[in-house]
Amino acid sequence: MRLWPRSMAGRTFLVLLLGLFLVQLAGLTIHALDRIEIQRDNELRQLMQITTRLWRAIDFMPTFQRAALLERLEPPPGVRVTIDPLPAVRPDRPILPPSLDTQFREALRRALPGQRFRDAAVGGGANRMDYVLSFRLADGNFLNVRGAAARPRPWHSPFFLAALLLMTGAVVLLAAWAVRRLTAPVRTLGEAAERLGRDVNAPALPEKGPREVAQASRAFNQMATRIRRFVADRTEMLAAISHDLRTPITRLKLRAEFVEDEETRAKILHDLDEMEAMIAATLAFAREDAANEPLIGLDLAALLRTILDDQADLLSEADAAKLHYAGPDRMVVQGRPIALKRAFANLIGNAVKYAGSARVGLLPPDKGQVTITIDDDGPGIPPAELERVFAPFYRVERSRSRETGGTGLGLSVTRTILRAHGGDVTLANRAEGGLRATVTLPA
Ligand SMILES: Nc1ncnc2c1ncn2[C@@H]1O[C@H](COP(=O)(O)OP(=O)(O)OP(=O)(O)O)[C@@H](O)[C@H]1O
Ligand SMILES: [Mg+2]
Secondary structure (H helix, E strand, O other): OOOOOHHHHHHHHHHHHHHHHHHHHHHHHHHHHHHHHHHHHHHHHHHHHHHHHHHHHHHHHOOHHHHHHHHHHOOOOOEEEEEEOOOOOOOOOOOOOHHHHHHHHHHHHHHHOOHHHHHHHEEEEOOEEEEEEEEEEOOEEEEEEEEEOOOHHHHOOOOOOHHHHHHHHHHHHHHHHHHHHHHHHHHHHHHHHHHHHHOOOOOOOOOOOOOOHHHHHHHHHHHHHHHHHHHHHHHHHHHHHHHHHHHHHHHHHHHOOOOOOHHHHHHHHHHHHHHHHHHHHHHHHHHHHOOOOOOEEEEHHHHHHHHHHHHHOOOHHHHHEEEEEOOOOOOEEEEOOOHHHHHHHHHHHHHHHHHOOEEEEOOOOOOOOOEEEOOOOOOOOOOOOOOHHHHHOOOOOHHHHOOOOOOHHHHHHHHHHHOOOOOOOEEEEEOOOEEEEEEEEEE
16 A cells, blocks of 8 residues: 555556556567567478478488488478388377467468378477477388477567567656646645635636636636625625614714713713724724735734834833743744734733733744744633633623723634634633633744
8 A cells, every 4th residue: 555656646647657558568468479470480381391392302212312311401400300110290199289289280281282281290299389290201101300399488579678668668758747737737726725715815726728627717716706705795794784883872872961860871871882992893803804905925023023012112111021022033924914913913912901911932833834822921711711702792701890801802803814814813721820822824
C-alpha cells in the first residue's frame, strides 16, 4: 500500500504507466514471435531443400560412392547425416512438440512433390527442440538427418530491449504531462474554495479550458456569487432594521418625559439609552462590513503593539504597565487591516475593561496557522457562558449592572471578522485565574 500514491495525479499516472507498459510488452512480444516464426520458416525451407536434394542424389548413387559423398558433405553445424539400415524416426521414439511438428511437416510437403512425401518422416529427439528426419532409399536403407531447432528467444534481441526502453520513456513523459494537465483544474478548484473561505470577495475563477472544467468553474463562481449576495442581503437587512428602530426610540424618549413617577422615568430613559447604544453599534458594524475592505499583507506584530499603545494612552502610568506584548517584531499575514484591528481591539479592550491587565502573545506560524493569545488576570467567565458570550448583545450578568459593561456586541463582531479571515477565536479560563482568548489566523 506504500507504493499506492495519495494524490490523484500520482494514481492516474501509475495506472496509465502500468497499462501502457503491459500493452507495449504484449505488442513487442507478438512482433518478436512473428519475426521468429519467419526466421524458423526460412531455416526449415533451407534445411529441407538441402536434405531432399541430398536424398535424391544419393538415391541414384551406387552404394560405394555414398560413403565418400557423406564424408565430403559439410552439413550445417549441429546437423548429422547418416545412412542406416533402419529409420531414425520410429513409432516408439519421441515426437516433436505440436507447433514444431506442424512446421516441419509443412516444410517437407513444400519441398517434396506428391507421392515422395510418403517416403519421408519427421520425429523428435531426446531434447525438446531436437528433430530427426528419415528418408527411405530405393535399396531399403534410410537417410537419417539429426539436428536441433533454434530456440526462440525474443528478449535477447537488442532491438527488442531498445524499443521497449524507448517506448517506455516516451510513455512516461507523455503520461506525466497529460496527468499534470488533467489534474490541474482540480487543484485550482481546491485553492479557490480555500480562498473563498478566507475572503468572500476573492476574484472569480476563469471559466475556460475543457468543457467539464469550464462548467465546474462556472458552477463555483455562481456559488460564490450566491454566498456574497446572501451575506450582503443579511447585512443590509440588519442595517435597515437598526436604522428604522431609531425613530420609534426617539419617539419613546419624548413620550417618556411625560411619565409622572421620576424613578420610573429615569429607568425607562436608561433602557432607551441602552437600546440606542445597541442599535448604533449594530449599524456601525453593518456599515463597516459593507465597506468590503480588500485583503492585503499586513504586519500583525505592529498591529498588536499599536492597539496596546492606544490602550495604554487611556490609562494611568501604573495601569499601562500591566499591558505586555511578547512575540516577534514582524509577522506579515494576509488580512483586512481595519477589521483585524477592530477584532483585536475588542479582545484587548475586554481584558483591560474586565481585568485591568492584558498580555498579548504572538506565536510563529505552525502548520499554516499563526496563533495569538490574550491573557488577563481578571475574574474570567463562568464555564457555562464561555460560548454564550459570543452571541450578539449577550453579557455576563456581573458586568450588566456595572458601568463598565458595553453593548455586548464586541465578541460576536470579533468572531465574525476572524472567521471571515479563515481563522477563529475561542475563550478559556486559565488555571491560574483570569481569561485567555486564543485567536488563530491563516499564515
Ligand atoms: N476578559 C474578560 N474577562 C471577563 N469577562 C469578559 C472578558 N471578556 C468578555 N467578558 C464578558 O463577556 C461579555 C461579552 O463581551 P463583549 O465584548 O461581546 O461585550 P461587551 O464587552 O460587554 O460590550 P462591547 O464589547 O460591545 O462594548 C462581556 O460583557 C463580559 O461579561
Ligand atoms: Mg467588549
